[in-house]
Amino acid sequence: MTKFQDLGISAETMKSLKRMGFEESTPIQAETIPLSLENKDLIGQAQTGTGKTAAFGIPMIDKIDYEKNVIQGIVVAPTRELAIQVSEELYKIGFGKKTRVLSIYGGQDINRQIRALKNNPHIIVGTPGRLLDHINRKTLRLDHVHTAILDEADEMLNMGFIDDIESILASIPKERQTLLFSATMPAPIQRMAERFMRDPQVIRVKTKEVTVPLIEQFYVEVQEKSKFDVLTRFLDIQSPELSIVFGRTKRRVDELSEALTLRGYMAEGIHGDLSQAKRMSVLRKFKEGSIDVLVATDVAARGLDISGVTHVYNFDIPQDPESYVHRIGRTGRAGKEGVAMTFINPREKSYLKIVEKTTKRKMERMEAPTLDEALEGQQKVVVERIEQTIESNQLQFYKQTAEDLLQKHDSSTVVQALLKMMTKEPDTTPVKLTEEKPMPAKRDRKPYDRNNSRGGYGQKGRSKGTYKPRQNQTGKRNHSSSKSNSSSFR
Ligand SMILES: Nc1ncnc2c1ncn2[C@@H]1O[C@H](COP(=O)(O)OP(=O)(O)OP(=O)(O)O)[C@@H](O)[C@H]1O
Numbered sequence: 001m002t003k004f005q006d007l008g009i010s011a012e013t014m015k016s017l018k019r020m021g022f023e024e025s026t027p028i029q030a031e032t033i034p035l036s037l038e039n040k041d042l043i044g045q046a047q048t049g050t051g052k053t054a055a056f057g058i059p060m061i062d063k064i065d066y067e068k069n070v071i072q073g074i075v076v077a078p079t080r081e082l083a084i085q086v087s088e089e090l091y092k093i094g095f096g097k098k099t100r101v102l103s104i105y106g107g108q109d110i111n112r113q114i115r116a117l118k119n120n121p122h123i124i125v126g127t128p129g130r131l132l133d134h135i136n137r138k139t140l141r142l143d144h145v146h147t148a149i150l151d152e153a154d155e156m157l158n159m160g161f162i163d164d165i166e167s168i169l170a171s172i173p174k175e176r177q178t179l180l181f182s183a184t185m186p187a188p189i190q191r192m193a194e195r196f197m198r199d200p201q202v203i204r205v206k207t208k209e210v211t212v213p214l215i216e217q218f219y220v221e222v223q224e225k226s227k228f229d230v231l232t233r234f235l236d237i238q239s240p241e242l243s244i245v246f247g248r249t250k251r252r253v254d255e256l257s258e259a260l261t262l263r264g265y266m267a268e269g270i271h272g273d274l275s276q277a278k279r280m281s282v283l284r285k286f287k288e289g290s291i292d293v294l295v296a297t298d299v300a301a302r303g304l305d306i307s308g309v310t311h312v313y314n315f316d317i318p319q320d321p322e323s324y325v326h327r328i329g330r331t332g333r334a335g336k337e338g339v340a341m342t343f344i345n346p347r348e349k350s351y352l353k354i355v356e357k358t359t360k361r362k363m364e365r366m367e368a369p370t371l372d373e374a375l376e377g378q379q380k381v382v383v384e385r386i387e388q389t390i391e392s393n394q395l396q397f398y399k400q401t402a403e404d405l406l407q408k409h410d411s412s413t414v415v416q417a418l419l420k421m422m423t424k425e426p427d428t429t430p431v432k433l434t435e436e437k438p439m440p441a442k443r444d445r446k447p448y449d450r451n452n453s454r455g456g457y458g459q460k461g462r463s464k465g466t467y468k469p470r471q472n473q474t475g476k477r478n479h480s481s482s483k484s485n486s487s488s489f490r
C-alpha cells in the first residue's frame with residue numbers, strides 16, 4: 001500500500017482524503033494518480049470497489065485552476081444514479097479546494113440544470129444524452145475542459161452511447177487528457193481508445209482474478225420453477241444485512257420485487273422504466289435500510305457503491321461474463337467481505353463455465369436449502385435476537401409474568417413456544433413469475449450487439465460505427481428514440 005503523500009497530491013486534497021477516512025491509497029490509485037497528474041491518457045482497469053472514482057477524481061481536482069471560473073473537467077457515466085454518486089465523491093474529494101461539482105442527467109428539470117450551469121462549476125458529471133442536449137442547446141460549453149473521464153467506458157459502449165460520446169468529446173479541445181475507467185475492459189474498448197485518446201497507457205492492476213478475492217462465489221443448480229422458493233430460503237438462512245437480487249429483464253425485476261413483498265420481505269425494484277423520483281427514493285430507502293432487498297437489472301447497479309451490501313443473488317445468470325463481474329462487485333467493496341450466489345438452470349452449466357473462464361475463478365457448488373434448513377436458519381436469527389435482548393439487560397418489566405408462566409409449564413416448553421411464535425415459518429403464498437429461457441451455452445450473438453438484450457437497455461434505433469449526427473430540422477437532438485425503454489436510464 002502506498003501512502004497518499006507519495007503521490008504528489010496537494011495539501012488541501014490530502015485534508016479532504018483524511019476527512020473521508022482514506023488512510024492509504026489503493027493499488028489503482030497509487031499507479032494512476034502520478035501519471036494522471038502528468039496529463040497522460042490512461043485506460044485504468046481494476047477490480048470493483050477498489051476506488052477507481054478517487055483514482056480519477058483526485059488528480060482531476062488537483063489540476064483545476066481555481067483562478068478560473070470555467071468548467072475544466074468532465075466525467076461521463078452510463079446511468080443517472082452513477083453520475084450522482086460520482087459527483088458526490090468528487091465533491092468530498094474537492095472539499096478542501098472548494099471545488100464546484102455539478103451533476104446533470106436525464107429525468108431532471110432542464111431549466112434547473114441551465115441555472116446551475118450558470119454558477120460556473122469546475123467539474124461536470126453527466127450521462128451522455130443529457131450532456132449532449134446541453135451542448136446542442138449551447139447551455140454547456142466545454143472549451144476550457146482539460147480532463148475528460150469516461151467511467152464504466154465499456155458499459156457506455158454496450159449501451160450504444162459511442163456516437164454521443166464522440167460528439168461530446170468533439171466539443172472538448174484536442175489537447176485534453178482523456179481517461180477511461182472500468183473493472184472490465186473487453187477488446188472493443190481498444191477501438192474506442194484509438195479514436196478518442198492520445199497514446200494511452202493501459203494500467204491494469206496485476207491481480208490474477210478479475211473479481212475480488214473477498215467475495216465468496218457460489219452457484220446453485222435449481223429448476224426454473226423452484227428458483228423463487230430457493231431464493232427466499234437463502235434470504236432466510238443467510239439473513240443478509242443488505243442484498244441485491246439481479247433479474248434479467250425489467251419485467252423480471254418487477255415480478256420479483258412484487259413476489260418478495262408478497263412473502264413479507266422488504267424489497268423494491270429498480271430499473272430504467274421507473275420515474276427518476278421513484279428510482280431515487282428506492283435507492284435512498286435501500287441505503288437507509290428501510291428496505292433490505294434491492295431487485296435490479298444489470299445496468300441499474302453498475303458502479304453503485306452502497307455500504308452494507310453483504311450478499312448478491314444472481315436470480316438469473318447474467319448475459320455476459322463482464323456483467324457477472326460488475327453484479328457481484330456490488331458487495332465486497334473497499335476491503336469488506338461479500339457473498340455472491342448464482343442460480344443456474346441445469347441447462348446453463350456450460351454457460352457457467354464461460355463465466356468462470358473469464359473471471360479465472362471457480363464458483364463453489366452449493367445445494368439448494370431444504371425447507372427444514374430454511375426454518376433452522378430463521379430460528380438462528382430469532383436466537384440471535386433473543387440473545388441481544390438478554391444482553392440489553394432491560395427485562396425487569398417482564399419478570400413477574402415470566403415467573404408466573406414458569407409456574408405452569410416447564411422452561412423448555414415455554415421457550416419452544418416463544419421460538420415458534422417468533423420464527424418466520426416458510427411462507428408459501430403463491431407468486432407470479434414468468435419463466436425465463438435458459439442461457440445458451442455459447443454466446444450466440446456478437447458480444448457488443450446487446451440491443452434489447454438486457455431488459456431493453458440497448459439502444460434501439462441507434463446507429464453504430466461512425467458518427468452520424470441525429471438532429472432534426474430544429475437543430476435539436478431528435479428524442480423520438482429516447483422514448484423507448486432503451487435510453488431511459490440516462
Ligand atoms: N484509498 C481509499 N481508502 C479507503 N476507502 C476508499 C479508498 N478509495 C476509495 N475508497 C472507498 O471505496 C469504495 C469503492 O470505491 P469506488 O466506488 O470508487 O470503486 P470502483 O473501483 O469505482 O468500483 P466499481 O468498479 O464497482 O465502479 C467507496 O466507498 C470509496 O469511497
Ligand SMILES: [Mg+2]
Pocket residue numbers: 052053151303
Ligand atoms: Mg466505479
